[in-house]
Amino acid sequence: MVKSAPSPIASRKPSKVEGIKENSNFLREPVATEILEDTTHFTENAVQLLKFHGSYQQDNRDNRTKGQEKDYQFMLRTKNPGGLVPPQLYLALDKIADEYGNHTLRATTRQGFQLHGILKKNLKAAIATIVNNLGSTLGACGDINRNVMAPPAPFKNRPEYQYAWEYAQNIADLLSAQTGAYYEIWLDGEKAISAEENPEVKAARQRNGNGTIIHDNEEPIYGTHYMPRKFKICVTVPGDNSVDLYSQDLTLVVITNKKKQLEGFNIFAGGGLGRTHGKEETFARLADPIGYVAKDDVYDIVKAIVATQRDYGDRTDRRHARLKYLINDWGLDKFRAQVEEYFGKSIEAFKPLPEFKFHDFLGWNEQGDGKLFLGISIDNGRVKDEGSFQLKTALREIVEQFNLPIRLTSNQNLIFYDIEPDSKQAIQDILSRHGVGDDPSKIEPLVRHAMACPALPTCGLAITESERAIPGILERVRALLDKVGLQNEHFVVRMTGCPNGCARPYLAELGFVGSAPESYQLWLGGSPNQTRLAQPYTEKLHHNDLEIFLEPIFVYFKKSRKSKEKFGDFCDRVGFDAIREFAASYDPNTANGANKSRHRVNLKEEVYGKLKEVAESQGKPMTQLVTEALEAYFQNLS
Numbered sequence: 001m002v003k004s005a006p007s008p009i010a011s012r013k014p015s016k017v018e019g020i021k022e023n024s025n026f027l028r029e030p031v032a033t034e035i036l037e038d039t040t041h042f043t044e045n046a047v048q049l050l051k052f053h054g055s056y057q058q059d060n061r062d063n064r065t066k067g068q069e070k071d072y073q074f075m076l077r078t079k080n081p082g083g084l085v086p087p088q089l090y091l092a093l094d095k096i097a098d099e100y101g102n103h104t105l106r107a108t109t110r111q112g113f114q115l116h117g118i119l120k121k122n123l124k125a126a127i128a129t130i131v132n133n134l135g136s137t138l139g140a141c142g143d144i145n146r147n148v149m150a151p152p153a154p155f156k157n158r159p160e161y162q163y164a165w166e167y168a169q170n171i172a173d174l175l176s177a178q179t180g181a182y183y184e185i186w187l188d189g190e191k192a193i194s195a196e197e198n199p200e201v202k203a204a205r206q207r208n209g210n211g212t213i214i215h216d217n218e219e220p221i222y223g224t225h226y227m228p229r230k231f232k233i234c235v236t237v238p239g240d241n242s243v244d245l246y247s248q249d250l251t252l253v254v255i256t257n258k259k260k261q262l263e264g265f266n267i268f269a270g271g272g273l274g275r276t277h278g279k280e281e282t283f284a285r286l287a288d289p290i291g292y293v294a295k296d297d298v299y300d301i302v303k304a305i306v307a308t309q310r311d312y313g314d315r316t317d318r319r320h321a322r323l324k325y326l327i328n329d330w331g332l333d334k335f336r337a338q339v340e341e342y343f344g345k346s347i348e349a350f351k352p353l354p355e356f357k358f359h360d361f362l363g364w365n366e367q368g369d370g371k372l373f374l375g376i377s378i379d380n381g382r383v384k385d386e387g388s389f390q391l392k393t394a395l396r397e398i399v400e401q402f403n404l405p406i407r408l409t410s411n412q413n414l415i416f417y418d419i420e421p422d423s424k425q426a427i428q429d430i431l432s433r434h435g436v437g438d439d440p441s442k443i444e445p446l447v448r449h450a451m452a453c454p455a456l457p458t459c460g461l462a463i464t465e466s467e468r469a470i471p472g473i474l475e476r477v478r479a480l481l482d483k484v485g486l487q488n489e490h491f492v493v494r495m496t497g498c499p500n501g502c503a504r505p506y507l508a509e510l511g512f513v514g515s516a517p518e519s520y521q522l523w524l525g526g527s528p529n530q531t532r533l534a535q536p537y538t539e540k541l542h543h544n545d546l547e548i549f550l551e552p553i554f555v556y557f558k559k560s561r562k563s564k565e566k567f568g569d570f571c572d573r574v575g576f577d578a579i580r581e582f583a584a585s586y587d588p589n590t591a592n593g594a595n596k597s598r599h600r601v602n603l604k605e606e607v608y609g610k611l612k613e614v615a616e617s618q619g620k621p622m623t624q625l626v627t628e629a630l631e632a633y634f635q636n637l638s
Contacts, residue, residue: 012316020048021143021225026179026218027052035185040120041072052144052226053182054079054137055123058116062457074123075458076115077140078130081172082150082165082235083111083408083415085135087399090406092133094396100126104392107381109451109503110147110232111408112140116458127186138182143227145175145306149234149243152407153361154417157368159260160237167252167265167298168235173201174299175233175306177226178219204299211311212303212342221306228313229321231306232272235265241356243410244504244530246286247271249323250305252298255351264294266351269305269335270327273501276319277515284506284533285324288332290339291347304342312338358492358529360411360448362440364424372424373417376436377443380452380467381412390434397430412451445490446474451504455497455514462497464514470495473512473546480547484554491567492528495520506534509568515540524553524579525571534568537576538618548624552586553579584615 023029030046031053042050047057056075063071078085078093085093093113097105102117118126127137140147150168155161183191205220206213213220234243235252245251251268271287293301305323314320327335340346362375378391385392398404398416402423407415419427431438440448453459455466474493481489494508499521505511507530511523519542526534541549553571556579561570571579615625 014315015318017048017143017318018225018315020045024049025181026224027177027181028179028184032181032185035120035124038121040069042120049142052139052142052177053186054127054140055118056141056460058458058460060117060457072120073116073458074118074120076118076123076126076130076137077108078112078114079136079138079140079147079172080112080408081148082168083152083406083410084165084169085113085406085408087403087405089130089133089135090399091396092129092135094392094399096126096129097392103384105383106454107378107383107408107412107414109381109410109412109453111149111152111410112147113408114454116454124186131183131187139175139177141230143229144177144222145172145227145231145233148172148175149232149236149248149410151236151240151242151359152409152415153240153242153359153365154367154373154407154415156371158237159262160254160256163254163256163262164235164237167254170198170201171233171235171252171299171302173197174205174302175221175231177222178205180218201299204303207300207303209300209303209307210342210344212300212307221303222310225315227306227310228315229318231309231323233302239354239356240359241529241531242359242361244507245271245356246531247273247504247507248287249309250302251287252302253353255292262295264292264348264351265298265301266292266353267301267305267347270324272322272324273504273506274322275499275501275506277499277521279319282319284501285328286533288327289350290332290336292349292351293347297343301339301343301347304339307342308335308338356529356531360409360413360440361415362413362443362448363438367417370421371417372419372421373415374419374427374438375409375413375415375440376431376438377440377448378413379447380450380470382467383414388435391436394431394434394436397434398427401430402427411449444474444478446478446493447471449490450474450493450495452495453497453502459497461500462514464497464517464519466495466497466503466512466514469543470512473543476546477510477550480550481554484551484558486554486558489567492526492530504530507532508534509566509571518543522549524568524576526568527572528566528568532568532572535576537579540618548588551588552583555586556582580615 027049031049034042034046042057054077058073058075059070060073093105097103097115100118100122101115106114108114130137148168148171150164151161153161183189214223217223232248233250234245234248236243236245237254248271253266255264255266257263267290268287269290271285273284275282275284309323309326313326362377365373367373383392404416405418428438452466452470455462491509493510494503494505495512496503496505497514499513505513505523507526509526511534512520515521519540521536522538522541523534524537526532557567557570
């Protein structure tokens with residue numbers, strides 16, 4: 001197991017962000033003052049607090065002009081527990097995208113929407129519109145509990161799915177920021193009309209346990225400093241990994257009895273994927289099973305785990321501040337003991353679970369009560385109109401005409417549900433008229449299961465392209481698979497423009513992680529169901545070298561796989577040493593049955609050793625390095 005750096009927190013100075021939170025008067029200042037100023041952007045202190053309100057300040061790097069001010073704009077992210085987007089809210093977001101944004105919506109990997117391209121002068125109006133239409137952006141970003149995820153499938157005849165939705169909403173309410181700053185700043189103090197809070201949730205928030213809440217504080221759970229870093233939660237059902245449960249800080253798995261009545265929850269904790277290139281003390285980590293609690297104790301166990309991270313998480317080094325590092329440093333036994341101290345009793349033994357599988361719920365499906373639901377694939381989550389492809393218009397027409405609720409998925413797709421069967425044809429006609437398909441079998445499988453983050457031009461952390469690059473990358477991967485005789489093969493591909501891992505590439509079978517302009521770290525060996533971490537295979541692969549690099553790996557997979565073995569499982573089974581050894585001796589001229597003689601050249605032992613060492617460090621076949629070196633040599637001769 002990777003060991004993170006020890007953290008003698010008491011003797012180290014808190015990070016700058018901790019001071020910004022402490023002096024903000026519970027997220028008010030300087031945001032409240034600066035939103036009134038006639039400027040294009042916020043100061044750095046305000047930018048840090050703005051995240052808690054659901055917005056990131058960005059700079060469109062495509063529009064940079066030397067000597068001119070940055071092209072400042074804002075991304076807004078909605079918080080939709082369980083991915084729920086009421087029809088009224090969807091239409092409001094669609095309108096905001098046109099009036100204030102860049103005319104697109106983007107479904108996120110955490111079941112929310114993002115709006116891009118909003119100017120500072122329009123930020124208040126945009127947020128107010130969202131809140132007044134049954135939505136929120138509070139806590140969608142920042143050092144706080146983020147959007148609580150749940151499987152999006154609206155099965156009305158499977159109670160466990162309904163429990164997952166219910167508790168995703170309740171836990172989101174339990175851990176929602178209580179500060180009045182949000183409504184004071186964006187709605188001039190008027191709190192929007194919303195559903196009455198569950199009395200159990202309200203009582204649980206104030207229940208102290210053994211130090212889980214902070215008395216006489218505007219934020220009884222979070223306190224003045226909120227969390228050390230972001231905190232991510234999901235609720236799922238046994239066997240359903242449509243939420244990437246192992247990537248979460250905290251996962252609850254619904255446990256029912258034989259009568260399908262809710263009994264309690266299995267608990268996982270300590271997942272997280274963000275890391276930093278060149279910093280081995282940062283790493284992706286899967287969540288561990290912690291134990292089981294009865295349903296009456298679920299809010300108290302959530303608070304106990306949150307309080308443990310709140311009080312013991314690293315507030316000095318933000319790279320070391322997630323719950324995964326606390327559990328990694330302490331070990332599970334110490335972590336469980338501290339949680340039990342806050343909880344007030346022992347955590348019960350983990351209940352047996354079936355194997356988790358990934359589901360995307362695309363296409364037309366019965367929801368179990370006579371009605372239908374429809375899962376629509378959205379490439380990289382980008383809802384847009386482009387040429388004859390008019391997805392944004394089609395979705396708006398469907399919502400306007402049928403007033404359907406929406407559930408967003410963790411794979412950046414969208415589900416309409418509660419559809420009357422006699423409305424199916426009319427919905428299909430709308431989609432067809434706007435060039436949008438409703439049959440998932442017609443989607444290229446590589447595309448269907450792929451994800452990418454937005455990256456350039458707006459994300460300030462992006463090192464290279466992601467959303468704009470992945471369509472071309474997938475086409476090239478498909479062509480290469482066809483070339484080597486793997487026409488029917490597909491696997492999970494995910495891409496990010498930086499190592500923070502927003503599209504969860506470290507769980508993919510083939511993961512691209514931005515490491516330099518036009519270059520990616522390549523990760524292999526995740527499972528098709530996202531239940532195993534991939535591992536880094538090469539540190540820097542330029543996109544121009546994609547085919548020459550991947551071809552020997554795919555050929556080895558074709559030759560040495562077991563029956564029906566998937567690509568990620570194969571890479572994990574044979575190991576990287578075997579893959580590299582095959583790649584080092586691979587000759588494309590003799591591959592796939594080509595009847596060509598193989599030319600050999602003898603090398604001195606020390607030269608061969610150096611060549612092998614460099615090939616391994618660069619993750620390239622030795623043949624490729626020799627060819628490149630000789631080509632450069634002959635070029636210099638001429």
